[in-house]
Amino acid sequence: MLFNSRTFLAFFAIVLPAYLALTGRRRAQNVLLLLASLVFYGFWDYRFLGLLALSSGVDFITAQKIRDTDSPRRKKLFLVVSLVMNLAVLGFFKYANFFAASTVALLGFVGVTVPPLALSIALPVGISFYTFQAMSYCIDVYRGDLEPTRSPLDYALFIAFFPHLVAGPIQRPVVLLPQMAKDRTIAWSEVNAGLFLIVWGYLKKVVIADNMARIANPIFDGWQSQAGLDIVVGALAFTFQIYGDFSGYSDIARGLSKLMGFELLLNFRLPYFALNPTDFWLRWHVSLSTWLRDYLYIPLGGNRGSQLATYRNLFMTMLLGGLWHGAAWNFVLWGAYHGGLLVAYRLLDRDPEHEDPWSGRFSTARILAKMLLMFAFTVVGWVIFRSRSAGQAFGMLARMGFTTSSATRDLFGLFGFFVTPLVAMQIWQYRAKDLLVLTRARPWLCGLAYGAMLVAILVFGVRDSVEFIYFQF
Amino acid sequence: MSKRNVQLTSETVVPASRRHVAVTVVTALLSVLAVNVGALAFVRNVPLNRGYWLVEQKWAKLEDSREAADWLFLGDSSCNQGLRPDVWKQATGEDAQNLCTIGEMIVTGDAWMLERHVERHGPPRKGAVLVHVYDVWHRPASPALRGSLLAHVPLPWGFWERLSPPLGLNPVERLGVAAGKYAPLYADNASLAVVALRGVAFEPPRFALDGSGYMAWHKANPEAVRADVEQHVNFVNNVRFKASAENRDALARIRALAEQHRFHVYVATSPIAEQLPRLATWRRYKASIDAWQRKVVEGSTYVHLVQRTPVTFRPEEMENADHLTHEAAARYTTTLAKSVLEARTKLAPAPDVTEASTSE
Numbered sequence: 134m135l136f137n138s139r140t141f142l143a144f145f146a147i148v149l150p151a152y153l154a155l156t157g158r159r160r161a162q163n164v165l166l167l168l169a170s171l172v173f174y175g176f177w178d179y180r181f182l183g184l185l186a187l188s189s190g191v192d193f194i195t196a197q198k199i200r201d202t203d204s205p206r207r208k209k210l211f212l213v214v215s216l217v218m219n220l221a222v223l224g225f226f227k228y229a230n231f232f233a234a235s236t237v238a239l240l241g242f243v244g245v246t247v248p249p250l251a252l253s254i255a256l257p258v259g260i261s262f263y264t265f266q267a268m269s270y271c272i273d274v275y276r277g278d279l280e281p282t283r284s285p286l287d288y289a290l291f292i293a294f295f296p297h298l299v300a301g302p303i304q305r306p307v308v309l310l311p312q313m314a315k316d317r318t319i320a321w322s323e324v325n326a327g328l329f330l331i332v333w334g335y336l337k338k339v340v341i342a343d344n345m346a347r348i349a350n351p352i353f354d355g356w357q358s359q360a361g362l363d364i365v366v367g368a369l370a371f372t373f374q375i376y377g378d379f380s381g382y383s384d385i386a387r388g389l390s391k392l393m394g395f396e397l398l399l400n401f402r403l404p405y406f407a408l409n410p411t412d413f414w415l416r417w418h419v420s421l422s423t424w425l426r427d428y429l430y431i432p433l434g435g436n437r438g439s440q441l442a443t444y445r446n447l448f449m450t451m452l453l454g455g456l457w458h459g460a461a462w463n464f465v466l467w468g469a470y471h472g473g474l475l476v477a478y479r480l481l482d483r484d485p486e487h488e489d490p491w492s493g494r495f496s497t498a499r500i501l502a503k504m505l506l507m508f509a510f511t512v513v514g515w516v517i518f519r520s521r522s523a524g525q526a527f528g529m530l531a532r533m534g535f536t537t538s539s540a541t542r543d544l545f546g547l548f549g550f551f552v553t554p555l556v557a558m559q560i561w562q563y564r565a566k567d568l569l570v571l572t573r574a575r576p577w578l579c580g581l582a583y584g585a586m587l588v589a590i591l592v593f594g595v596r597d598s599v600e601f602i603y604f605q606f
Numbered sequence: 607m608s609k610r611n612v613q614l615t616s617e618t619v620v621p622a623s624r625r626h627v628a629v630t631v632v633t634a635l636l637s638v639l640a641v642n643v644g645a646l647a648f649v650r651n652v653p654l655n656r657g658y659w660l661v662e663q664k665w666a667k668l669e670d671s672r673e674a675a676d677w678l679f680l681g682d683s684s685c686n687q688g689l690r691p692d693v694w695k696q697a698t699g700e701d702a703q704n705l706c707t708i709g710e711m712i713v714t715g716d717a718w719m720l721e722r723h724v725e726r727h728g729p730p731r732k733g734a735v736l737v738h739v740y741d742v743w744h745r746p747a748s749p750a751l752r753g754s755l756l757a758h759v760p761l762p763w764g765f766w767e768r769l770s771p772p773l774g775l776n777p778v779e780r781l782g783v784a785a786g787k788y789a790p791l792y793a794d795n796a797s798l799a800v801v802a803l804r805g806v807a808f809e810p811p812r813f814a815l816d817g818s819g820y821m822a823w824h825k826a827n828p829e830a831v832r833a834d835v836e837q838h839v840n841f842v843n844n845v846r847f848k849a850s851a852e853n854r855d856a857l858a859r860i861r862a863l864a865e866q867h868r869f870h871v872y873v874a875t876s877p878i879a880e881q882l883p884r885l886a887t888w889r890r891y892k893a894s895i896d897a898w899q900r901k902v903v904e905g906s907t908y909v910h911l912v913q914r915t916p917v918t919f920r921p922e923e924m925e926n927a928d929h930l931t932h933e934a935a936a937r938y939t940t941t942l943a944k945s946v947l948e949a950r951t952k953l954a955p956a957p958d959v960t961e962a963s964t965s966e
Contacts, residue, residue: 325622328630402615415614489613550803568617576626580633587634588641591791592798 134176136385137339137594144173145389152393159316163290166393173295174258181257184222189292191218192267196274196281208275215271223264226257231460259299261457263292265424270306272428279307287313294395296386300379302400302420309397317394327391328583329572334384335594336586337555342377343595344551345370348544353519353529361534366544368529372515373552376405379418399568405511406563408486408503410474413511425454444479448472458518463526467518474510551593638791645790645798652810654797657708659813660686660821661715661758664705667819668719669760674727677702678734679819680716682709684876684928685737690939691818697943700732704819709742710751713856718769720863722761729869735946736860739876739928740888741841743895746850752779754793757786771855822932828921835881835927842887847894857902864908870953872912872946873899877938879927880918892916910953913945 134141148169155162175182195215199208224232240246270291273279282288291310297303352359352367359367383400390397398420407413414422430450436443448469455468490500513530520526562570571582653659660683677700679689685706694702705719716736723730752775756766766773775783786793801808815821849857857873864871875892882888896914903909923934930938 322622326619576629577633580630583634584637
């Protein structure tokens with residue numbers, strides 16, 4: 134079930150009133166939400182509900198075992214069981230074909246011919262998200278950062294809660310589990326914020342991202358015959374498509390949760406305003422980047438060792454972060470590219486901006502130039518990410534230029550038409566240092582703005598329920 | 607990944623009361639409603655969608671007519687811009703009304719129009735001509751027909767169940783019809799998007815019908831014809847003909863009307879791009895339609911199949927693979943009129959249909 138489908142709207146129109154009718158009866162509300170989440174997930178493919186149940190069940194039990202035992206060795210053993218199970222599930226469903234094909238290719242490279250092996254494995258939607266969430270639960274319990282819940286219902290809902298289930302934000306158990314275990318009060322201020330997030334999220338998805346896809350797709354698919362400037366527009370369009378798509382999903386998920394009294398992690402903080410690679414990863418897909426920081430980068434040693442070790446850890450983390458996005462070499466290359474950027478930034482930028490780059494110490498020109506430079510690096514990264522092969526990525530980057538075609542003007546016009554409102558809103562948010570800045574306006578002004586957004590969604594929104602890009606990850 | 611060099615934007619949830627949220631939501635909904643009312647006035651005054659406009663205009667023409675037509679042309683867009691009443695008059699000496707709409711209305715739309723004509727004025731005095739492109743006969747009632755297209759037929763709500771053959775709509779489809787009538791922001795979104803994207807540079811399309819309902823098209827588009835032909839080739843290579851239930855029932859209804867009110871109906875092959883009849887797959891598909899139509903009209907004194915051999919045209923004479931330019935339409939009309947006259951001469955003397963109708 135997609136957020137941008139009529140089925141989902143009907144589904145939520147039933148679930149929300151039923152949920153609110155159960156106010157004050159937390160357990161009943163949790164049962165309802167769990168059932169609704171299973172329907173939501175099962176709508177895509179009910180066969181994978183078993184996998185979800187298996188993953189949740191094993192982690193719930195191993196976390197109990199970790200708590201119940203005093204032996205550090207046994208604690209570690211149970212943690213390993215959980216991690217192996219989660220990674221095995223992820224590895225089988227997501228990476229089996231990739232590693233098989235890569236091994237065959239590698240053997241072919243050294244002269245050993247092996248018939249290609251391809252298993253017919255369907256990728257369960259959202260597996261990367263809920264697996265990471267489940268792993269963080271057991272790791273937190275193991276580290277003693279979290280008391281495991283005794284309620285299988287609360288735990289199952291923590292994993293399966295439909296707003297975040299298939300495309301995040303990846304929730305931390307320390308943040309979401311306690312919300313499952315206590316009575317919810319729904320504040321009007323949260324409803325107010327939630328409404329903005331929902332309307333703005335839908336606008337970003339169906340108006341901006343889906344229309345950007347209409348520009349980017351033909352250019353990426355037929356890149357060899359595109360003019361230089363058209364490829365630039367295609368790359369820019371994908372840059373805004375992936376942002377609108379993923380941040381739109383996160384906003385809708387967070388907004389829906391607020392209407393039900395839950396607070397999900399913030400996932401995007403205006404990433405295209407980043408001044409450097411470090412800044413970018415504190416703004417882009419924050420729930421993943423902080424997960425990688427806490428459960429991979431720091432355990433690898435973080436920045437506690439030599440400079441060289443820090444660079445290695447950064448690079449490794451980003452490489453694996455790239456692979457998390459999908460079983461293909463372009464994602465690995467994209468991860469390596471961002472790892473390289475992070476290392477290069479640490480090596481080269483000897484006078485980085487401090488907490489507030491606008492404090493007066495740095496000139497506006499310098500800040501804007503750095504912002505633009507980082508944006509250009511980001512666009513290059515998205516070309517790698519979106520390309521089907523390294524050859525395509527390099528080919529497209531090499532072909533970028535100022536040659537035009539008969540379509541260039543229209544492409545720019547269309548791109549500008551859809552991106553300008555987004556950029557204008559984001560400049561406002563950036564200057565106000567508040568993503569919810571619009572909600573500060575008088576209610577009737579807010580209402581007019583939402584009305585305009587709804588009109589844009591109705592008129593310009595792509596109606597054929599285009600899937601969210603991050604479903605595949 | 608360490609936290610430095612940043613000025614992160616966060617969220618500040620401002621206090622809000624129930625009233626604050628209510629005012630926001632109500633203002634948002636009212637503003638959407640207001641824009642929708644404006645859009646409704648706009649789309650009613652400025653035709654944006656040729657298909658909707660044609661359906662609306664042709665039905666309005668039928669509903670506004672004061673007397674029975676000599677000849678009634680019914681069918682799809684190939685007939686709308688392919689069958690010229692002025693040329694027909696030269697060939698037959700008789701007047702005609704072109705009420706052809708678009709393919710998406712399928713034969714059901716023709717049956718409904720014929721029924722309305724009979725209800726209001728009795729049968730057409732000389733007969734009716736039915737022209738559809740070959741690929742219409744297999745089409746079921748599409749979601750477009752079951753929604754926004756029905757909304758553009760200027761008849762009272764629920765007419766699709768009153769006219770025969772009836773079209774059953776589920777509640778969602780009824781909502782679609784209502785949206786097509788009253789919610790252009792939803793139903794006419796594609797056209798409105800074009801208007802908004804062009805902004806001040808937007809020029810309303812100029813559609814025009816002559817007094818007889820015919821729409822002249824003057825600009826040939828050979829490239830579009832060739833591209834369209836490709837699609838037709840793909841279609842006949844991949845689809846085996848089976849008449850849709852809706853078209854089967856509609857043709858049966860037309861036959862019943864003709865027999866009940868004793869007027870002649872001539873079912874003709876539409877004009878088509880010359881490349882298609884050269885293809886064996888296309889000829890096979892067409893032969894299947896002919897065989898099916900023969901079976902449906904078998905034994906009928908009043909329904910006749912005419913112009914079985916397609917009249918073909920060069921890309922330079924067409925807008926697409928089945929839409930003719932004004933000049934080419936003259937040739938198609940002359941050829942079809944000749945076929946109809948030939949068929950008529952073979953018939954027994956026709957009864958005075960006006961009397962036959964009024965005597966019932």
